[in-house]
Amino acid sequence: MTISTQAPAGELSATAARHLLLNMTPNGSLxxxxxxxxxxxxxxxxxVDDADGxxxxxxxxxxxxxxxxxxxxxxxxxxxxxxxxxxxxSPLWSSSAHPTAxxxxxxxxxxxxxDIEHTFFSGGGAEAVETxxxxxxxxxxxxxEAGRTKAIARRGAYHGLTLGALSLTDDPGLREPYGPGAIxxxxxxxxxxxxxxxxxxxxxxxxxxxxDETFTSHLLAELEAAILAEGPxxxxxxxxxxxxxxxxxxxxxxxxxxxxxxxADRYGFLLVADEVITAFGRLGEWFGGDLYGARPDIVTxxxxxxxxxxxxxxxxxxxxxxxxxxRPGAVLNHGYTFAGHPLSAAIALRSLDIMERDRILDNVRGxxxxxARRMDALTDxxxxxxxxxxxxxxxxxxxxxxxxxxxxxxxRTALVADLIPRRLREAGLLARVYNRxxxxxxxxxxxxxxxxxxxRIADIIAATLDEASARx
Numbered sequence: 001m002t003i004s005t006q007a008p009a010g011e012l013s014a015t016a017a018r019h020l021l022l023n024m025t026p027n028g029s030l031x032x033x034x035x036x037x038x039x040x041x042x043x044x045x046x047x048v049d050d051a052d053g054x055x056x057x058x059x060x061x062x063x064x065x066x067x068x069x070x071x072x073x074x075x076x077x078x079x080x081x082x083x084x085x086x087x088x089x090s091p092l093w094s095s096s097a098h099p100t101a102x103x104x105x106x107x108x109x110x111x112x113x114x115d116i117e118h119t120f121f122s123g124g125g126a127e128a129v130e131t132x133x134x135x136x137x138x139x140x141x142x143x144x145e146a147g148r149t150k151a152i153a154r155r156g157a158y159h160g161l162t163l164g165a166l167s168l169t170d171d172p173g174l175r176e177p178y179g180p181g182a183i184x185x186x187x188x189x190x191x192x193x194x195x196x197x198x199x200x201x202x203x204x205x206x207x208x209x210x211x212d213e214t215f216t217s218h219l220l221a222e223l224e225a226a227i228l229a230e231g232p233x234x235x236x237x238x239x240x241x242x243x244x245x246x247x248x249x250x251x252x253x254x255x256x257x258x259x260x261x262x263x264a265d266r267y268g269f270l271l272v273a274d275e276v277i278t279a280f281g282r283l284g285e286w287f288g289g290d291l292y293g294a295r296p297d298i299v300t301x302x303x304x305x306x307x308x309x310x311x312x313x314x315x316x317x318x319x320x321x322x323x324x325x326x327r328p329g330a331v332l333n334h335g336y337t338f339a340g341h342p343l344s345a346a347i348a349l350r351s352l353d354i355m356e357r358d359r360i361l362d363n364v365r366g367x368x369x370x371x372a373r374r375m376d377a378l379t380d381x382x383x384x385x386x387x388x389x390x391x392x393x394x395x396x397x398x399x400x401x402x403x404x405x406x407x408x409x410x411x412r413t414a415l416v417a418d419l420i421p422r423r424l425r426e427a428g429l430l431a432r433v434y435n436r437x438x439x440x441x442x443x444x445x446x447x448x449x450x451x452x453x454x455x456r457i458a459d460i461i462a463a464t465l466d467e468a469s470a471r472x
Contacts, residue, residue: 005041009051013037024161038425043070046446046453048430059431059443059457064245064277065308068354069446076309076350083346092121092340101340104348108316111286111352113273116299118317120332121340125276125302126160128313129239132298133164133183134334135317135325136237136270142324148236148269151183152226154190158246159239159274159300168239169246186230188223191215192250194386194397195405212253220259232267237298239272242288248395248440249388257294270297270321276313280304281355281447283391284364291390297321307354310347360447364391367451374458381462383415383469392447396461398439401472407439415468423464429457441465 003015013034021027030036039051046069048058061067083100090098105119120135122128133151140148153159153168160166166174167181175181193208193215210218227235238260244250264271273296278288282304285291289299297320302313317325325332338344355361368391375394378384385399398416400407407416412435420441421433434440441464443457 009039012039012051045069045071046449054428056425056428056430057445057453057457057460059429059445061444061446062308063303064282064444065303065306067281067304067360067447068307068351069448072307072309072354075354076347079346079350080310080343083342087342089342091337093335093337098340098342098345100342100345100349104340104345107349107352108314112316113287113289113299114295115318115320116296116316117319118322120315120317120334121345122302122313122315122336123311123338124160124313125274125300126162126165126313127336128276128300128302128315129159129165129168129274130162131315131334132239132272132300133237135298135315135321135332136272138330138332138334139270139321139324140236142327142330145233145268147233149184150230150234150236151185152223152230152235152238152269153185153187154240154244155187156190156192156247156250157239157241157244157274160276186226186235188226189219190244190247190250191219191252191256192244192247192388194388213255216253216255216259219253219256220263223260224263227263227267227269232269235267235269237270237272238264239274241274241276242278242292242294243283243390243393245277247438248386248397248434248442249390249393251388251390252292255293257289257292261295264297272296272298272300274300276300276302277304277444278393280307280351281361281364281391282393282444284361284368285391286361288391305351306344306347307351309351310341310344312341312344312348355447358448363450364447367449367454368392370451371454371458374455378458378462378465381465381469383465383472392449393444395440395442396465398441398465398468400439411472412439415471419471420464420468423467424460427460427464429460431457431461 016037017030017032017034040048041051042049046058047055049055087098092101108119109117120131122131151168155170159168163182167183167185170187260271273289273294275287279301283291297318299316306312375387378396379387383398384396385405386397389395399405401411402408416435416439424431432442441461
């Protein structure tokens, strides 16, 4: 039997339960008829409709991808049609390229951080991170430092699920099912100071109460100690997000990214900014690191590069690095069949055109202070421990019923796993609710969102968490 995309919701769900394996999902919990599956059928503006026709605010931009929402399809369809009629496929392989990828690489160089001039395309974020690692290893080997085989990453961070990228996360639930990591990685603290009291290792006072200068000094001292403990001559790269997604939109203190740059220069490793989520306007700038004085050697991007209208990733590389890996006779033995696919490249170019024409960055800049005020007001609720984020990217960390602020099993199941996500969806908001070590509610609305919609998002979250507070 062939199923139609316009089939009733129940039929779609049942077919999915029989045939479709979802990402990062306990697929067995979908039920035999897929009764626990949420099926999205269409999108318009900043909204999506489920298979039953109910409309929701897409408060997570798909998965941090749909910067422009869902109403630019005619323009993207025209760009796709033009490209496919001219050239449907050509690889970036063995001294071969095509005009659309060449144009996109030049366009990215124009908006990229200082000294970033070169692009290696891939299919998504994890591939972009894998590429960053291979480029870093190749760079050091060509400079006669083949012993640089280690990476440094931050605790709680997530950089993708391929075996190489997975090595850069310290989550045993993600790593252990697949055996030892492919990359030897040392983990250091991220920049979240919420809940860190005087017991924090090496902290002269409660980290929550430190000013930015003191906190930055503490973090950089810890990082330098880790570098020295591993042996500076063994470290190939450090990877970090300008605002760390996992753990809840964790912003850096002032001076942190310049401090990372100084340590990279002092000890000879490469600095990689993972901007898979934060690039292309999410924080009100083309690249989120620009907000924090980041000067990376390599930048990884994906998601917003095509506004979700096609898959694409890219690793952006500085002149300093390419001067080495492009030496006469040097070969970068790495590649992907669909890297820089003409269709995806055409979509990315059209997305950049639209963002510039419709002043999308200005929209974020014009509304981000209002969103910050609305989100910060949530701290008045008893269940809210902390609110953090920037641009159109915010998280609310929840506190529970235990003396240490955590959740007992009953409260975690009743509130974080059930009530909060259910009430948000019933109210017509798609947001991310974590039910792990740090219970969180996270939003990343489309960058086209106006003040009225942002207020509606904040109102729904406030009402939901107010009810959860009363139940607590």
